[in-house]
Amino acid sequence: MRGKGLRFTLAVALIAGMLAGCSQGGNKEGSSSATASDHSGKTEQVTLKVGIFDRGNAPAGYTATENYWTDYVQKNFGDPNNIKVEFVPIPRTDASDKVNVMMSSGDAPDVVFANTSPLTAYGYAKDGGLLPLDDLIEQYGPNLKKYLGPALDSGKVDGVQYSIPGRRVNTGKYENLIRQDWLDKLGLPMPKTTEEVYQTLKAFKEKDPGQTGGGVIPLGFSLTPASIEPIVWSFIEDGLTDEQRYTLSESLGYPLLLPGHKEAVRFLNKLYNEGLMSPDFSLDKDEKQVFQDVMTGKVGMYSDNLGNSFNATPGIAKVLTQNVPGAKLVPTDPYTNNAGKHLKPEYDPTGFFLMVPAASKRGVEAIKYLDWMAQPDVLNTIMNGIEGEDYTLTDGVPYRIESEETSKRMFNANDIAMITQGQDFGSDEKNWAAAAAAVPKEFRDYVVEAYKMSMTDTIRYANFTSPIEAENKYIPTLQDKYDELIVKSIMTKPGDFDKTYDDLLKDYMASGGDAIKQERTEAYAAMKK
Structure with a gap:
């Protein structure tokens, strides 16, 4: 839904064909193994690449890909499974450019994420660009199934599980x-x-x-x-x-x-x-x-x-x-x-949509990693840190301890916890309190109030259950057209506003807006039959 995030996800969808081409003759669902064996019967460590946002906010001595939590993942998941977990940085701003380079070079991470609607996965899947995950989840994802439950269905395309929808506990935007x-x-x-x-x-x-x-x-x-x-x-x-x-x-x-x-x-x-x-x-x-x-x-x-x-x-x-x-x-x-x-x-009650490119040979490891993360104790640790050092527990809600070490340690914990955005404590009020508990004490009441306000008179984007092909085709261009409309319409003289706005809207519609509107009108008519 959001403009910059959407440019990223749709750009990835447009190059799904590249992924499909790279996957010809590659592994099928469930064909990868956690380790490779040599002739002596010993196992060889494999590498699992995981995409992660780089927000440019890492404290001194840390980066988005080398920090407390990446070390934690390696020690607690990677080492016991003989897997080297390599985090691949994706700039939060203009992410589409970086993803395009990774995809076209064949260096896409084994876990790719999008943070918009499930229809993004359709753009990959229809061209064979995603690994089907049903059997992998059935075999290696019991904790994922338990944690996500029926929400997993929103990651299906034509009945096949092509993505794993993370939870979004607080839907305020x-x-x-x-x-x-x-x-x-x-x-x-x-x-x-x-x-x-x-x-x-x-x-x-x-x-x-x-x-x-x-x-x-x-x-x-x-x-x-x-x-x-x-x-x-x-x-x-x-x-x-x-x-x-x-x-x-x-x-x-x-x-x-x-x-x-x-x-x-x-x-x-x-x-x-x-x-x-x-x-x-x-x-x-x-x-x-x-x-x-x-x-x-x-x-x-x-x-x-x-x-x-x-x-x-x-x-x-x-x-x-x-x-x-x-x-x-x-x-x-x-x-x-x-x-x-x-x-x-x-927001819809989903966060990241996690996907495995069809070209990846690490489907098993990808699901094992996400399943490990879905264990309650692991997820709680990543989200909150170490009890007594990073947080104290009051009425079941973790309250952040204010210290320089905790601030450094927790700077990107939410980006590591890919399967969820926020923890569910059973009610909106407790969830808001938990969100507030992670900020400096003097701002906690303001955070609760902001979360409450964010859920007043809300409206959600109207999704169809089938993709709108014209959106996949035209949205990247239309994002630039919309930005142009906003900038020029705001900066024009008041007397020229109507003409400026109307001319730019006409150009927007001629550049794909009309095609999207027509297809959505047809889809609505079909939905109402």
Whole structure:
């Protein structure tokens, strides 16, 4: 659903044929062995390659592929099974470029992941690019089956298990954040509507409560889903029919064709032309600039991926309070649509979709690895660290111990735990508390509030059970077209907005949007029969 993540997954789908070509004459399901034997009967160590995000946030002395948890995996899984586990870094930003290189060079990891809908796997599987996993899971994945249960079905294509869907415990997607100390200094209430947001941003610019010396940025904004989606979805009009949701949507994730999107962009155009948002947002495609502006005390309000700003890594809220004594960054849910609802997107209850390329000879090892991870004690250790050193247990919830060593150790634990995003403690309230327990103590109440807000008036992307071929074909191009529409429509003069927006939308539709809309309309009609 998310733009940058989607570019990665669809780019991988487009080269599934390469994988299929590489797999001709290769191993079939279950044909690989954990070790290879020489003539003396001794076993030879094999290598299992596992993809992992490189977020560029590793502390000194660590990397995404060499750290406490990669050592833990090797010692506790690799060594006992005579397997060398090699983690392959995939940059979190522009991941599609790296994956393209790996796939085309034949150096794809044995465990490939995508973080969008199960339809991504279809693009691989239809061309023979994925290893079928049914028999492997049956033989080597009892813990996986127990942990994932019926959710495994969402990884099937035409009844065949081609991917393993990780769990997503918390399905909230974004958070909006505001400088409470700025509101207090100006005597302003927390904004509760979009119009009140506008008035608040104007006051931030005119009064400069952060005393930035003219460098104030009322609304921090970047050319990323985390900035765009919370605003554009909040403008989508109430009362959408199922037909609108299915036929006017697409897997890019933005509600471009739904009623209200144009007015959302018009709102952003107004903010830009009045100097109320980041002036160079079009150059900030990885959020680094907006985060830097937040941490140096220039930004009054912005949006982020849920929980990210309060985490110890990258430490946005923490660094802000260190740089600006008295700064208070708090969650807010102010954007409203025509019915006064705080509409926002919500994730499906699945996280990564884990797949084994057909060219891989390590299907057995891949499933063994994921099954080992699905053991409750292993998963708990990876997610929380060492009891007494990294966390204490209160009412069954692990609370993070604040120390430099723990912060270093846990910086990428969630990326290691590929089969889940979050732990399920039995209720939303406990799950939110657990998510909050992993951040510095002073921010925990804010995290709980942000998670609660993220689940208010949510809407999920409308998935079909069969793929939309036009999406696989056109989405990579349309992502660039959408970015162009956003940038040019926001930056144009207000008097030119309608023509600019309409011309860019026409170009978008001619570049594949019409084809997607037509195919989704046909698929909806077939679904309703």
